[in-house]
Amino acid sequence: MSGAPTAERADHGVRRYVEQVMGMPISLALRGRHAGTRTGRDAWRAVLAQLREVDRIFSTYREDSVIRRLDLGQLTLEQCPAVVAEVLQLGRAAEEQSGGAFSIRLPAADESRRLDPSGVVKGWATQRASEFLAALDATDFSLSAGGDVLCHTADQDRPAWRIGIEDPHDPNALIAVVPVRDGAVATSGTAHRGQHLLDARTGRPSVGVASVTVIAESLTWADIDATAAFAQGRDAARWLQDRPIRSALVVWADGTTSRVVPRSRMVWTDPSSALPPRAGRAG
Amino acid sequence: MQLTVSGGKITKVDVLQYPNGNGRDAEINSYALPILVRDTVSAQSANIDMVSGATVTSDGYLQSLQSALDQAGI
Numbered sequence: 001m002s003g004a005p006t007a008e009r010a011d012h013g014v015r016r017y018v019e020q021v022m023g024m025p026i027s028l029a030l031r032g033r034h035a036g037t038r039t040g041r042d043a044w045r046a047v048l049a050q051l052r053e054v055d056r057i058f059s060t061y062r063e064d065s066v067i068r069r070l071d072l073g074q075l076t077l078e079q080c081p082a083v084v085a086e087v088l089q090l091g092r093a094a095e096e097q098s099g100g101a102f103s104i105r106l107p108a109a110d111e112s113r114r115l116d117p118s119g120v121v122k123g124w125a126t127q128r129a130s131e132f133l134a135a136l137d138a139t140d141f142s143l144s145a146g147g148d149v150l151c152h153t154a155d156q157d158r159p160a161w162r163i164g165i166e167d168p169h170d171p172n173a174l175i176a177v178v179p180v181r182d183g184a185v186a187t188s189g190t191a192h193r194g195q196h197l198l199d200a201r202t203g204r205p206s207v208g209v210a211s212v213t214v215i216a217e218s219l220t221w222a223d224i225d226a227t228a229a230f231a232q233g234r235d236a237a238r239w240l241q242d243r244p245i246r247s248a249l250v251v252w253a254d255g256t257t258s259r260v261v262p263r264s265r266m267v268w269t270d271p272s273s274a275l276p277p278r279a280g281r282a283g
Numbered sequence: 284m285q286l287t288v289s290g291g292k293i294t295k296v297d298v299l300q301y302p303n304g305n306g307r308d309a310e311i312n313s314y315a316l317p318i319l320v321r322d323t324v325s326a327q328s329a330n331i332d333m334v335s336g337a338t339v340t341s342d343g344y345l346q347s348l349q350s351a352l353d354q355a356g357i
Contacts, residue, residue: 166336
C-alpha cells in the first residue's frame with residue numbers, strides 16, 4: 001500500500017477522500033457514524049489496497065500483469081488467481097447479452113484480438129471493494145471510480161445521495177441529476193478520452209451517441225450495460241429497454257436526450273380509472 | 284397499449300406508462316429517473332454529492348467537476 005497521505009475533507013458531516021488508483025481518481029464521500037473515524041479510514045485504505053491488487057492482475061498497460069501474461073500464453077488460466085476466471089466469465093456473459101457489441105477481446109490493428117477485460121474490471125472491482133464500506137455500521141457512502149458511482153445509505157430515513165450526470169458536450173456542466181440511496185450510476189462516453197469506445201462487431205467507433213448513463217442495482221452491471229449500450233450507437237436506448245436496470249439516460253450526438261425506463265418496470269394502467277366519477281353516477 | 288377483448292369487442296384499454304413517482308416509490312428508490320437539468324448548471328448550484336461521467340483519467344482529473352467536489356467539499 002502507498003504511504004502517501006490521503007486527501008481528506010469534511011463538510012456538513014460528509015467526509016471526502018480521493019486517491020489516484022488504476023490511472024483514475026477514486027473518490028469517496030462518507031457520512032454517519034464512521035465519517036472521519038479511524039475505522040472509516042481503515043475501510044477506505046482496504047478499498048484502495050484491493051483496487052491496487054486488482055490493477056496488478058488486470059492492467060493491460062503493464063506487460064507483467066497476469067492478464068497480459070495470460071494473453072501472451074505465458075500463464076494458463078489455472079495458474080491465474082481465481083478472480084481472473086470470474087472476470088472472464090463476466091466478460092463472456094456481457095458479450096452474449098449485448099449480441100457481441102461488447103467484448104473483452106478487442107480487435108487490434110493487426111486484425112488479431114487482444115484480451116482486454118478493462119470494460120468489465122472497473123465496475124466489478126469497485127463493487128467488490130465497496131464491501132469494506134458497506135460493513136461500516138450506521139454509515140452512508142458514495143464511492144466513485146473515474147465517474148462510475150456506487151451509493152449506499154444505512155437506512156431509508158437518510159437522504160439519498162445526489163449524483164450529477166455530466167454533459168458529454170460540456171464536461172464542466174451537468175445535464176441531469178439522479179437521487180440514489182442504494183445503487184449504482186455508470187456512464188460511458190468519449191468526453192475525456194476521445195473516441196475510445198468501439199463496436200466490437202465492427203471494430204469501428206460507435207456513432208450517434210455522446211454518452212450513456214445507466215442506473216442499476218450493481219455497479220458491475222451498470223458499467224457493463226452503459227458500455228455495451230454505447231457500443232451499439234443509435235440502438236443504445238432500444239437495447240436498454242430490455243435490460244434489468246432501473247433507468248438510463250442516453251445523450252445523443254446532436255444533444256437531444258432519451259430517458260429510458262425498462263419495459264419490466266413499466267406498469268399497465270387503466271386510464272378510465274383515473275377519471276373523476278361521472279355526474280349522477282351512483283357511488 | 285394493451286387491449287382487453289371480450290365477445291369480439293374491446294372492453295378495456297390500458298396504457299403502458301412510467302410508474303408514478305409517488306413518495307413510496309421514491310423511498311424504495313426503484314424507479315429513480317434522472318432529472319434533466321434544463322439550463323447548464325454548476326455542480327455547486329445543483330447541490331450534488333458525486334459526478335457520473337465518461338471515464339476521467341488521473342491526467343484529466345484536476346479539470347473535472349468531481350475534482351471541484353472533492354477539493355471544495357461542496
